[in-house]
Amino acid sequence: MMILSGDPPRSRALSLILIAIVVVLAITPFVFPGAKPLNVAAKICIFAALVASYDLLLGYTGTVSFAHTMFYGIGSYAVAIALYGMGPSWAAVATGIVIGLPLAALLALGIGLFSLRVEAIFFAMITLAVASAFLVLASQLSWLTGGEDGRSFSLPELLRPGTVFIKDLFGVRINGRILTYYIILVGCAAMILGLLRVVNSPFGRVLQAVRENRFRAEALGYRTVFHLTYANVLAALVAASAGVLNAMWLRYAGPDTSLSFSIMLDILLMVVIGGMGTIYGAIIGATIFILAQNYLQALMGAASNAAAEAGLPLLPGLLHPDRWLLWLGLLFVASVYFFPTGVVGRLRGAPKPAE
Amino acid sequence: MATPNNMTTLETQSLTIRFGGHVAVDGVSCAFRPGELTAIVGPNGAGKTTYFNLISGQLRPSAGRILFDGADITKMTAPLRTRAGLGRAFQLTNLFPNLSVEENVRLAVQAHSGTHYDMLRPWRTRRDLIDRADAILDSVALGARRSVAATALSHGDQRKLEVALMMALEPKVYMFDEPTAGMSVDEVPVVLDLIARLKTDPSKIILLVEHKMDVVRSLADRIIVLHHGKLVADGQPAEVIASPVVQEAYLGIAPGKSAA
Ligand SMILES: Nc1ncnc2c1ncn2[C@@H]1O[C@H](COP(=O)(O)OP(=O)(O)OP(=O)(O)O)[C@@H](O)[C@H]1O
Ligand SMILES: [Mg+2]
Numbered sequence: 193m194m195i196l197s198g199d200p201p202r203s204r205a206l207s208l209i210l211i212a213i214v215v216v217l218a219i220t221p222f223v224f225p226g227a228k229p230l231n232v233a234a235k236i237c238i239f240a241a242l243v244a245s246y247d248l249l250l251g252y253t254g255t256v257s258f259a260h261t262m263f264y265g266i267g268s269y270a271v272a273i274a275l276y277g278m279g280p281s282w283a284a285v286a287t288g289i290v291i292g293l294p295l296a297a298l299l300a301l302g303i304g305l306f307s308l309r310v311e312a313i314f315f316a317m318i319t320l321a322v323a324s325a326f327l328v329l330a331s332q333l334s335w336l337t338g339g340e341d342g343r344s345f346s347l348p349e350l351l352r353p354g355t356v357f358i359k360d361l362f363g364v365r366i367n368g369r370i371l372t373y374y375i376i377l378v379g380c381a382a383m384i385l386g387l388l389r390v391v392n393s394p395f396g397r398v399l400q401a402v403r404e405n406r407f408r409a410e411a412l413g414y415r416t417v418f419h420l421t422y423a424n425v426l427a428a429l430v431a432a433s434a435g436v437l438n439a440m441w442l443r444y445a446g447p448d449t450s451l452s453f454s455i456m457l458d459i460l461l462m463v464v465i466g467g468m469g470t471i472y473g474a475i476i477g478a479t480i481f482i483l484a485q486n487y488l489q490a491l492m493g494a495a496s497n498a499a500a501e502a503g504l505p506l507l508p509g510l511l512h513p514d515r516w517l518l519w520l521g522l523l524f525v526a527s528v529y530f531f532p533t534g535v536v537g538r539l540r541g542a543p544k545p546a547e
Numbered sequence: 548m549a550t551p552n553n554m555t556t557l558e559t560q561s562l563t564i565r566f567g568g569h570v571a572v573d574g575v576s577c578a579f580r581p582g583e584l585t586a587i588v589g590p591n592g593a594g595k596t597t598y599f600n601l602i603s604g605q606l607r608p609s610a611g612r613i614l615f616d617g618a619d620i621t622k623m624t625a626p627l628r629t630r631a632g633l634g635r636a637f638q639l640t641n642l643f644p645n646l647s648v649e650e651n652v653r654l655a656v657q658a659h660s661g662t663h664y665d666m667l668r669p670w671r672t673r674r675d676l677i678d679r680a681d682a683i684l685d686s687v688a689l690g691a692r693r694s695v696a697a698t699a700l701s702h703g704d705q706r707k708l709e710v711a712l713m714m715a716l717e718p719k720v721y722m723f724d725e726p727t728a729g730m731s732v733d734e735v736p737v738v739l740d741l742i743a744r745l746k747t748d749p750s751k752i753i754l755l756v757e758h759k760m761d762v763v764r765s766l767a768d769r770i771i772v773l774h775h776g777k778l779v780a781d782g783q784p785a786e787v788i789a790s791p792v793v794q795e796a797y798l799g800i801a802p803g804k805s806a807a
Contacts, residue, residue, distance in 0.1 A: 197668040223581035395666035401654050404643035413658040
């Protein structure tokens with residue numbers, strides 16, 4: 193299938209799960225009432241794209257970057273600062289994008305050309321240093337970024353909850369908020385399909401060759417520093433775009449929602465859980481992780497109460513909602529242990545060489 | 548050297564590399580001619596592989612120059628030398644282990660076709676690259692193994708794949724580093740036939756590092772001998788093999804006795 197760039201899921205179970213995820217995301221506004229499900233669904237979309245772009249680096253080229261949230265943050269802050277400073281207009285959105293994306297691309301280009309010439313560990317250290325500096329910068333330049341408080345802003349008229357397009361469609365009021373959600377859904381789907389195209393292109397095949405044996409790729413005539421740098425730039429562009437969408441959804445950009453290293457850690461976990469070097473893994477990883485993050489606590493609360501009512505010993509304490517992080521941790525250890533190649537790798541079965 | 552412009556020329560001038568105090572290649576000056584297969588012989592550790600690494604750009608010399616097609620390429624990076632037409636098959640098999648045999652060759656074909664940064668179309672739509680890779684695999688009798696991972700091949704097949712990668716680059720200069728080492732007897736002819744076929748093209752320079760004297764005798768037009776990094780003999784196969792310096796230095800036979 194051309195839209196999948198000739199790289200289908202290659203597993204019936206995986207296809208079904210992916211279709212289910214996409215369908216549920218597409219109908220969320222109609223079947224799950226309330227703000228929370230829509231927030232969770234938007235976050236899944238945004239993180240699926242963000243994690244897929246990280247997979248381009250980690251899974252396909254084998255380079256470890258700690259600067260991915262920085263690019264995500266650049267996108268978030270660019271659109272937030274523009275909307276905050278210029279007021280809620282489309283011109284402000286465009287300004288944020290026109291400044292944010294090239295800034296992210298240039299920074300990725302610079303970091304790549306400077307540090308991807310040598311061993312991968314150097315690149316990892318440089319990205320760590322640059323991302324830390326950026327985090328400090330974002331909180332220090334409070335006149336611009338709002339410091340620790342971040343920047344809250346209003347969206348253009350069209351995207352506001354108060355703007356109603358259809359009063360009642362299948363019992364749902366179609367407003368600006370729902371339009372924003374669908375912009376995010378379509379935008380993220382386009383980015384993921386774009387990444388799928390890139391990894392299955394002749395260029396993408398060279399990335400895998402570099403991961404496998406960079407020395408040999410060079411000996412074949414590939415100037416690998418450029419391949420790695422372009423991959424870094426593409427990943428940064430997608431991350432920054434995801435950041436733009438995230439800020440527009442939250443109507444806010446701050447260190448905790450777009451820059452912190454804990455997001456970097458979440459991205460790493462999602463890519464590993466889903467399965468590295470597959471792109472599809474990003475969708476699965478983001479869905480599992482964000483669902484767990486949002487609903488595990490409630491689920492445990494219910495289970496704990498049920499166990500208490502049934503008079504079971506020990507269980508109510510173990511399942512207490514306050515222990516949810518412990519269980520989340522255990523879930524990850526278990527998933528990495530049982531699915532070392534991620535959910536996608538597991539569903540695809542025994543590893544076959546890439547053709 | 549008075550070679551016409553369209554003919555490939557390769558020359559090293561006083562090429563030297565030191566690793567700490569150890570001089571692995573020591574002032575080697577040698578010009579290679581198109582249509583000629585030069586065998587490079589010498590005992591283990593003589594510097595043959597290092598000499599190749601200097602020519603193909605994996606190592607930078609401490610002193611000396613490399614001239615290729617009239618240009619000084621001493622400072623050129625390895626990928627650019629490959630693109631210029633220097634092909635290299637490695638002594639220690641050097642593949643993309645988890646990619647399929649076909650993909651290994653296809654990547655080399657793709658590199659040679661100049662398709663480096665095309666990211667907009669799926670690789671499968673470049674049927675021409677896949678077909679070319681398959682043809683090359685057939686030429687080294689690996690066609691039947693095209694979809695297994697390179698790492699799953701037998702040692703002999705990996706050696707053949709190593710050669711196939713170089714063939715895919717269609718270079719002007721072929722550098723074979725012990726291509727048949729460790730192969731079983733029945734696998735050797737495939738590679739030797741291939742080299743013999745390359746020899747029929749009068750525009751190619753072929754360099755062959757080889758320990759097996761019968762192979763050298765049957766294929767070489769010229770032999771150069773490296774010993775402790777120095778070029779100690781250079782000439783017609785018969786005369787070099789018979790020379791005292793080779794008898795002593797390489798074959799470990801006292802001068803006067805004939806080579807085996
Ligand atoms: N990167 C390196 N660093 C340090 N020493 C090296 C390096 N590469 C090669 N050498 C040394 O240079 C010398 C020549 O090695 P080289 O591999 O060129 O020999 P060779 O003639 O190819 O031997 P063989 O027939 O065993 O393949 C050896 O003593 C080797 O240890
Ligand atoms: Mg050697």
